[in-house]
Amino acid sequence: MKVDFRYLGRSEVREIAGGQALSFAPNLARSKVFFDAEIVHPLRFREAICALHDVVVGDLKFKKKDKGAYEAWKRDQAQKQEQVRQTLLDQARMRELAAVVKEPLPKNLKGDFQRMHRLYWDARNKWALELSRNDPELFRHLVPCDPVVTVAPDMVFFECFAKDESSYGFLGVDRGAFRTEAGAGLGTTNVDYSLALYEHFQTLRSYRPTRLLVDPSGFEVNIQGRTDYREEKIDLPASWLRGFGQLQAAMGLPSRRFELSVDVVYSILAFLKRHREKAGPRSLRFQLQPGKPPTVVLEPWGIPIVSHGRAYEGEKAEEIKVWGRRRLAPLARILPLAERFEVMLFGSGLPSVWTARMGEMRMVLALSGWTANDWTRGSNLDQFFADLQADPAAVDKLAGHLEQVRMARLTTLAEQTNVPRSVLMGSLHELARRGQLVYDFSVDAVRWRSILPVALSESMLGPEPAELVAGRRLAADPSTTVEREVMMARGARLVVANVGQSACEAVIDPDGSLTRAKCGCSFFYKNKLRAGPCRHLIALRSVARRSVVATTDRSDLTVHLMSGTYAELRAEADKRTVATGYVIEHAWRLAREAIQRTASLADPTQAAGVYRTPAKIPQSLSLPRALVEEIQREAARLDVSVSVVVEAAWSVAADQIRKSSSLLN
Template structure:
């Protein structure tokens, strides 16, 4: 079975159905838990029913969200044309209807996802959900202080969420006492909604499970963190709700300057939102562009309860984590680099896979967490007696196996058994067979399996990057020459390749393995060059490069963009407002060394003048 169609069977056995029972004097939230994981549960009276209701509603909104594009059903229009005697035969109408029925049937099977995961810890109870479009992960945690007379049995299991449960939650009122009962079997008198249910098996696609675990494990990576006030999040959501853009770029840009409050910039309107949550405390200025901003609408219901908002930016193409502090509760929202989890993000998820994990280290760390509970990374590293990179890789491996959870809000690792048996990370290594073959071409599948060369990389100012390459496939005993243009949002256009897959279907069935290999090779080379250019030896190897720096005038709010390019003996300068006319200058030097010295001197002067390096966000 291929990786794209492989599925992980999960047996679910619920003794009842989750329900919300509302009476004039009191309300009771009955959450049915899966019964095969042992005794797990929590009960108690909720001190803040309004917060409890809105937080659960926000988490369930993430669970049901699906922002993928869906084509229109044209069967009704074809039937109308038939009645008018237009050119639409019955055969065409029947064929289209049969095609749509088959497509929707496959889509329903593809949409099979895991039920939410409920984890009861000694200090809190948490709920984890993953959206249907595989682009949003949320973890809602309630502290023990939210409940009176709390009784709990620790562990992890699945939670039943009927389709009408979010609507039933809206019936909860703050003036009436609210009691939470989350148990395997109902404790109250059975009602029609709590009748025993037949066991069922959910065939969870490996692609969905891979996204769920990798997005969560991305939280363990180093990140750039900033804080904004709840009113800033309100302004952002209001601006997104009242504006729609039909053309790219559609990014949410973070401008971070040490000692100054963060700025949020909405593209393509260049609307600047000044934040009020305190100064950015990072050591270096940064500009980070994120995409899929409409997914933040799920946070709107939490605004009345929010105390503060923290944002963790992993890097271009990697997930972004929004942590909403609600006082006695916390909601962590993790968003993938793009709403459409397309192949452009394959290189980003490749960075999430752990490497060089010593035998036994991962199991040792997991046992320590099970014994002592939540622990920060520094304490785990100190007790493990291993280098930090190996400890981080081991913890990331346990996250991918579903046995360890990283709590972004508190910065600690927690034990959490997602499945009764560990998830095989090898089965989730690649998203599909073509991605596995792409890694083989890069040499990840063994020596001599292939060779990937970047022949040309063109920076298209204001458009993106044009990438061309050569892929030597020794199994096919020939070479292929893939190419594509990657725009400012990471999307791909103008792609081409000479392989049979591309000649047959183009990009309709996804990219071929040669395009994937070229995309991965480009991402890896960019990472290597960025690390190498920080050293004097690495700078000597640079012959051609383009960097962009930005600075915003605090008085007018206008952004100035300064672009510096090195090409052999020539240094080219372009500067001016982002949305206006630019000025250009070219400088010629006698030797490459003189041009390179002038190039880096110019970059250092821009940094001293308050410009922010934004090359990775503008190209």
């Protein structure tokens, strides 16, 4: 995809009256975006923007061992006999250079330099074009995409991807961090970014007033004939845009959120800087226990680091491993500024999001599952969900609303736009795929941010993943069938199916998302769920939406159970990892005939020793509507409450259920 970049001059730190200005050259090929205000704390901004630079240039992918140094050493050994001759030759050259220094500089030196400089850049652009056609990976390494800056009503934020595309950086600066604001034009633009600009950052000082300037002058001056005006046509890879879509998909995954104190991140980075592991595992192992501060274990050394921040507030104890930990190195620069770190984990081998809170600034570092599994090609987070169908009308309505308000929280977005929640996530994901919005992990909101000045077509976004295409084909195959289903806690379902030549099973939540799964294919054996679900699990999810359990009309039944009965039901449900309602459903199937044959409720339950005692614990059960109606009819016939009928069914079937190894039969 060809993208035009037009810059007037280069981004730099330049001297102004009474101080200096950090001036970013915007992309003139886009709509006018500008910002001009004084930075209250220049040093804090310097450290934060330099940390973002470390993300931009980050590339930790495995590279083949370079034997060039060894071969050079061998050549050097072979040339030792010529060392004396080379020394004499160098001395002669020095005498010649000394004579040249005494001569005056050529009059046309500057013109010759500019002409040769133009030859260099023409050759480099030609070489980059050749690389983009024949070696896209090397092209992406040598020609990283410029960061984008967005001027929003409440903040100015920068975004970038690392060279290896496995790290995403977001630096947000609140408008309160600026003073004497001279003007702002809302929008998003690319900014000219170079190593020279990074070196200019180092000159920022607290004793010199510093202004942040997204320079609007390029939109207004006559650029014809300007020597500092340049146009670049970059073939932007579709994978770069896909990375933004994966970030949007990540927000819908179930996550574990907790805080880490700054000393924990410091200890991790300091230890990794001093030590290099020689064998695996090379992971950070998070030990999360409710009510206790999180513990991070550095593997393979087994060194625990306990946080001194807030306790973990999750529901159960877990251990989660994440890889690619050396990508956290950019956080070292902001450690003196950070107040705390907030971490989001999606599971072992899945992405992690690290948010550094720095008062008026916040930096988000989103890491893919591991370095080789980058955001743009290997994550496939959107495939964890049921097919995210985007409604064109809803997409247009959301785009218009977000372009106007610039930021909205998911909890209120559906109400503000009257978009049904069933299509909200799919429509937001479509906007993210087009590069028109970004999910701000630091405030749990979506922001309008058009990454490109043009609307993107499906052809520009690239082909769909191969596993997704194959999964849809398998779902249409009549041989793909659901064998068994179990209702679990919170409305989730355990589904077992035969897909093609593979037997697979998955836990599907009420939204249709995969939370746990198992398959016998080679793709799952190699990647588990870290690279997204395999084609068989995608097909399983599709056919599970049409299964009997999924299409059964369900209803809530409120009962008041005796404490002993409630404890027995909960123990049985927890042992089998299913919902309490499913245990009651199975008990009713076993006890239905006995209860329907009796004229008095005491008859079928006398052997079980049921005594009528006052109800104690209310419980809401999700059951098939037909089953609820059956229980209500029997309660009316026997002139008792539905709670008594439910307790009677459990009393009759309890022993048989306890002896059964499965509730599926």
